[in-house]
Structure formats: structure tokens, C-alpha cells
Amino acid sequence: MATRIKSIKCPQCGSTRVEELANGRFRCRSCSTTFFLDSDDITIHHQYDAPQLRKYLTGKNLRIVLISVLGMVALYVLSSILSPRSSSTQSSLSQSVRDIENVEEKEAEPVFEAKYAVPFANKDGMPMIALFGVQRTGQYPKVKEDFLLKIYDVTEEEMVSASLLPIDRLGRLEYRLFANGKLNIIINERRWFVLDRQLYSLEEQNSYREIEQLSSGFASVKFDYIGRGDGMELMTNLGKAYYYYPSIGKVYTKDQYFDALNSRPPHAVVRTAFAFSSVTDDYPEQDIQLLKVKQYWKDGYPHDFVDGFGWYKDFGGKFIVYTDRDPYTKAFISKYNANRVRLISYKDFTPGSIYFDPDVFYFNDSILLIGYKPTAAPDAVYQFQLLDANTAERKWTAQKPAELSGSVANDEAVLTSKGFMLAYGRKVWLLGLDGKNRSISSFYKY
Numbered sequence: 001m002a003t004r005i006k007s008i009k010c011p012q013c014g015s016t017r018v019e020e021l022a023n024g025r026f027r028c029r030s031c032s033t034t035f036f037l038d039s040d041d042i043t044i045h046h047q048y049d050a051p052q053l054r055k056y057l058t059g060k061n062l063r064i065v066l067i068s069v070l071g072m073v074a075l076y077v078l079s080s081i082l083s084p085r086s087s088s089t090q091s092s093l094s095q096s097v098r099d100i101e102n103v104e105e106k107e108a109e110p111v112f113e114a115k116y117a118v119p120f121a122n123k124d125g126m127p128m129i130a131l132f133g134v135q136r137t138g139q140y141p142k143v144k145e146d147f148l149l150k151i152y153d154v155t156e157e158e159m160v161s162a163s164l165l166p167i168d169r170l171g172r173l174e175y176r177l178f179a180n181g182k183l184n185i186i187i188n189e190r191r192w193f194v195l196d197r198q199l200y201s202l203e204e205q206n207s208y209r210e211i212e213q214l215s216s217g218f219a220s221v222k223f224d225y226i227g228r229g230d231g232m233e234l235m236t237n238l239g240k241a242y243y244y245y246p247s248i249g250k251v252y253t254k255d256q257y258f259d260a261l262n263s264r265p266p267h268a269v270v271r272t273a274f275a276f277s278s279v280t281d282d283y284p285e286q287d288i289q290l291l292k293v294k295q296y297w298k299d300g301y302p303h304d305f306v307d308g309f310g311w312y313k314d315f316g317g318k319f320i321v322y323t324d325r326d327p328y329t330k331a332f333i334s335k336y337n338a339n340r341v342r343l344i345s346y347k348d349f350t351p352g353s354i355y356f357d358p359d360v361f362y363f364n365d366s367i368l369l370i371g372y373k374p375t376a377a378p379d380a381v382y383q384f385q386l387l388d389a390n391t392a393e394r395k396w397t398a399q400k401p402a403e404l405s406g407s408v409a410n411d412e413a414v415l416t417s418k419g420f421m422l423a424y425g426r427k428v429w430l431l432g433l434d435g436k437n438r439s440i441s442s443f444y445k446y
Contacts, residue, residue, distance in 0.1 A: 110137040112148065114443035116173045117426050120183050123198040125417035127154040129428050130195060131443055132165070132173055132187075151200045154430055154441060155418060161200040167191065176223045176410070178230040179299040180247050186232075189220045205246075213242055213251050226411055227305040228261070247300035260302040264342055271297035272389075274349065274368055276358045277309035283330070286311045288358060290370065292349040296342040308337030309346070349392050356380070361413040362420065363389055369413055369420060371400075386435060396435030403440065404429055 009016050010028035017029040027034050114133040122128050129152040137144045147170050151161035171188045178184060185193040185202065192205045208214045216237040224231040224243065231245040243257040244250070252260060277289045291309055314331035333343070358372035361384070368387040373380040382400040387393065409423040419432040430438040 110135045111445055112150065113445045114150075114426050115170055116175075117423055117428050117441075117443050118175045118183075118185070118195075119414045119421035119423050119428050120177070120195070120197055121414060121416040122200075127414075127416040127418050127421050127430055128152065128197075128200075129154060129421075129441060129443070130200075132170060132185075133443075134170060149200075149202055152441065152443070154421070154428070154439065157439075157441075163201065165202070166204070174223050176230070177414075178247055180230070184223075186221055186223060189222055190218060192218070192221060192232075208244065208246065211249070211251055213240065214244065224302075225305075227307075229302045230300055231302055243302070245300060245302060250301075252302070257302060261304045262340055264296050265298035265301040265303075268296040268298045268342070270294055270344060272365075273297075273306050274360050274363050274370075274389075275306040275309065276355065276360065276370075277311075277332070278307070280310040280312050282313045283311040288355045290349045290353065290355065290358070291346045293341070293346045294344040296344065303342070304340050306341050308341060309333050350387075357382070359408075359411055361408065361411065361422070362415055364415075365389060367395075371408075384431065386433075398431060398435045398437070401429065401437065401440060403427070 010018060010033055012028060012033040015028055018026045019029060020026050021034070025034055112131075112133055112135045114131040116132040118130040118132070120128055120130060131148075131150040131152055133148060133150070135146045135148050137146070147165040147167050149161075149163050149165055150159050152158070153160050165187075167187060169188065173188075174186045176184050183195040183197060184205075185195055187193065192208075193202045194205055195202055209217065214234075214236060219235045219237045219239070221232055221234040224233055229245065230247050231243055233241075233243055235241050241254065243252040243254070245252075250260075271294070273293045273295060275291050275293055277291060279286065279288060289309070293306055295306065297303065309332060311330060311332055312334070313328040314334065315326055315328045333346075337343075354374065356373040356376050358370060360368070360370055362369040366389050368389045369384060370387065371382060371384045373382055383397055384400065385397045386395040388395065404424045404427060406424050409425075413420040413422050413431075416430075419430050419438055422429045422431065426443045428441045428443075430441070432438045
């Protein structure tokens with residue numbers, strides 16, 4: 001049978017541009033492949049030859065190929081040179097890696113931000129500060145927050161203790177040193193703790209749950225007003241309001257509480273206290289006086305503020321409207337206020353002294369610390385003065401440092417073996433017993 005080709009494609013590249021050679025062989029004009037057909041028109045054999053490639057690798061195309069090959073060789077040689085790095089190169093690269101690691105490690109260091117600074121004297125009377133704050137670790141947005149208690153030694157100027165607080169937020173914090181020597185801390189108006197001044201540990205108080213009225217727990221709790229004793233005002237989880245005095249284990253309703261304020265506690269003793277009088281509308285020209293007061297007292301029981309002193313017109317104590325034409329006497333304290341503070345006697349402790357904006361910050365049987373402005377000028381510098389509690393002798397006077405602003409926390413100074421500590425927010429001033437400035441400790445972020 002004769003071989004006839006109507007249409008055939010190159011088995012190598014698929015082109016139909018073919019030419020017939022002798023003996024039934026064919027060549028592809030596109031890729032120069034030579035092929036032939038069996039006699040049954042089924043099997044195709046091909047032989048690949050590439051004269052066109054040799055033709056392509058000439059002239060300009062050959063230069064391009066050579067440049068490409070040389071570039072690859074140069075790249076290989078360069079990589080071979082760099083791969084066994086010299087010691088100086090390796091050292092430089094290693095140092096760069098260490099620098100990067102150090103930066104990352106430095107950035108990851110925790111930062112502690114103090115929110116509250118609570119001054120206290122430890123078991124040896126040394127000045128310490130309890131710092132309550134938040135410690136942040138990591139970078140935004142992956143920042144971890146922990147709430148910590150850190151104890152700072154003012155004398156050594158170093159942190160001596162750090163512990164986690166069992167809270168998930170740090171909102172409001174109050175503190176109060178009770179007459180029984182316990183330093184009480186209330187956090188977020190919900191949790192009540194006592195700070196161990198020897199071990200520097202914080203112990204949550206739950207013994208109040210043994211009292212029937214308080215067994216449901218606190219919905220909210222806060223300290224009673226400064227000057228009204230070692231008590232707390234609270235709301236239970238059952239919605240009942242009480243006043244609680246833990247030192248004596250007493251719970252009062254509102255009416256019972258005010259009755260207790262205005263009555264003499266059982267087995268009361270005579271206590272000596274100090275207070276300033278007030279300027280009154282009746283006699284605004286009268287000077288403020290520093291008073292030494294004797295009153296009935298019982299530690300741990302409710303008591304009212306030692307105040308109510310100031311010159312006024314006494315019309316006889318009847319609750320009616322009076323005019324200046326009605327008879328009156330000039331009095332210094334009303335019968336009601338005298339009963340309220342359980343007054344026994346009082347006297348002007350520093351006759352002739354002038355005080356403006358005064359306050360009593362600390363007293364005991366031997367010393368008295370007061371603060372006041374010496375003149376009525378708006379820019380008068382506030383000053384502190386230590387007096388002998390028996391003779392009124394002025395031991396020293398010290399001006400308040402300019403870097404301290406605001407008022408003293410809790411209106412009280414903490415007496416330590418090194419002097420008085422007065423807290424102004426997150427700054428604590430240690431004022432030496434000799435009246436000389438010892439130090440100001442500031443706590444923010446570090």
C-alpha cells in the first residue's frame with residue numbers, strides 16, 4: 001500500500017511545517033526533527049537533531065548566553081568566598097545578634113507603676129513604705145498585668161519585698177492604723193486586709209463572717225471618717241447597712257452608732273488630746289487657738305471628732321430664732337459639743353500664737369506635731385512644728401518642701417525611729433526628729 005500523507009504534525013513540537021525527504025522520511029522546518037512513518041500509518045518514529053540551536057548560539061545570542069553563564073559562575077564564587085566567614089566577620093555578626101537580643105530582652109523587662117504609697121513603721125520602728133501598684137510585662141498588644149505589693153526600706157533606699165496581690169484590678173485603696181497596732185488596708189471597697197509589719201505579708205480578713213449580721217459578706221466597705229475611731233461603714237451582700245468596729249467586735253445599726261458616739265463607753269479612761277479651734281461667723285476676729293483637751297476615752301470604741309471649739313453667741317441653747325437684741329453670753333464651746341466629745345476640761349496650750357489653716361498630725365504623752373501657715377498671705381509657706389506635749393516648748397519648725405503638693409494623707413504623720421513620715425500621694429517625706437529634712441521618696445514608674 002502506498003504511503004499518503006494528507007496532514008501530519010511534528011511529534012516533537014507539533015508543527016505542521018514539515019518537508020518530505022527520501023525514503024519516506026520527513027523533517028520539521030520548525031525544530032529540525034526528522035521522523036518517518038511505518039507502512040501501516042500508525043507508528044511514528046522520530047530522531048531529534050538541532051541544527052537550528054547551533055544556528056541560534058551564534059552572534060548576539062551567544063554573547064547573551066555567555067554573559068548569563070559567567071554571571072552564574074561569579075555568583076557561585078562569591079558565595080563560596082563568603083560561606084567560610086572570617087573570624088572578624090563572624091564576631092561582628094554575632095555581636096549584632098547579641099545586640100538585637102539585648103534590645104528585645106530590655107524591652108521585655110517589667111515596669112512597675114506605684115498607685116499608692118502607704119508609710120508605716122516596721123517591728124523595729126524603722127521607716128518603711130508599702131507600695132501598691134501594677135507591673136506590666138511585654139509589648140503592646142501583648143501586655144501582661146500583675147498587681148503587686150512592694151515594701152521599700154526608706155533608710156536603705158531599696159526594695160526588700162515583693163508579692164502578688166490577690167486582686168484583678170486596683171481601684172480605690174484606703175489604709176488606717178488602728179489603736180491595736182494593726183495596719184488595715186481596704187482595696188476596691190470590697191476586700192479588707194491587714195499588713196503584717198514584721199513579715200510584710202498581706203492577710204485578707206474573713207473573721208467578720210462569724211458575726212451573724214455580716215455572714216453574707218461585704219457588698220461594699222470603707223473606713224469611718226478620720227477622727228471617729230477604728231471603725232468601718234459597710235453594706236452587706238444582703239443589702240443591710242452597718243457600722244463595724246473590729247477591735248471590739250461590735251456591729252451597730254445607724255441609730256445605734258450615733259447613740260454610741262454620744263455616750264461614754266464602758267470603763268472609759270481619761271485621755272489627753274490636742275485640737276485647734278475654728279473661726280466662727282459670730283466672732284471672726286478671734287484668733288485660732290491650740291487646745292489641750294482632757295476627755296473620756298476607750299480604745300476601739302466609736303468616738304466623735306475632737307472639735308466644736310470656737311467663740312459664738314450663746315442664747316441659752318433653745319432652738320428658736322434669735323436677734324442681736326436678745327440676751328446672750330460669749331461662749332467657747334456649746335453644751336452639746338462638750339457632751340459629744342466627752343469633754344472633761346480644756347486650756348489654751350500656746351497663748352498668743354497665731355495660726356492659719358492649722359492641723360494636728362501626731363501626739364503622744366511627750367510630743368506634739370502640728371502644721372500651719374504663719375500668716376494669712378495666699379503664698380505663705382506651710383510649716384511643721386514639734387512641741388513638747390507637756391510644756392508647749394517649741395523644739396523646732398520646718399518648712400514644707402516645695403516639691404510636695406496637696407495635703408497629708410489621712411491628716412496624720414507616722415512616727416518612726418528616724419522621724420516622721422508624711423505621705424503626699426506617691427511621695428513620702430521623712431522629716432527627722434531633729435526637724436531636718438531626711439529624704440523625699442518618690443514612686444511612679446521604674
